[in-house]
Amino acid sequence: MTSNLDPAIAARLKRSADGLVPAIAQQYDTGEVLMLGWMDDEALHRTLTTGRCTYWSRSRQEYWVKGDTSGHVQHVKSVALDCDADTVLVKVDQVGAACHTGDRTCFDADVLGLGK
Numbered sequence: 001m002t003s004n005l006d007p008a009i010a011a012r013l014k015r016s017a018d019g020l021v022p023a024i025a026q027q028y029d030t031g032e033v034l035m036l037g038w039m040d041d042e043a044l045h046r047t048l049t050t051g052r053c054t055y056w057s058r059s060r061q062e063y064w065v066k067g068d069t070s071g072h073v074q075h076v077k078s079v080a081l082d083c084d085a086d087t088v089l090v091k092v093d094q095v096g097a098a099c100h101t102g103d104r105t106c107f108d109a110d111v112l113g114l115g116k
Contacts, residue, residue, distance in 0.1 A: 072096035
């Protein structure tokens with residue numbers, strides 16, 4: 001698929017074999033880690049230009065904008081690339097639950113150790 005992502009940004013990205021980069025969504029004001037999704041170049045372009053997080057669904061093989069069906073919208077505050085250029089950090093203002101289970105984050109239901 002052709003993308004409208006800025007070529008300078010596209011040239012920096014280190015993608016997985018399937019053309020994706022992990023995208024971590026973090027609450028902008030509290031630092032709370034909300035979820036991890038996947039973006040290809042077009043999803044990143046849409047995120048940067050619309051102010052709403054767009055992800056690539058690996059299971060459905062289609063784009064999805066967080067909140068379009070659930071109402072749990074992610075309003076983008078900033079987007080940063082990590083030092084290895086293989087992960088994107090999207091700071092958002094999360095409306096409602098970030099997790100598809102209805103939890104605030106995808107990481108609060110199953111603490112494996114040390115935090116208990």
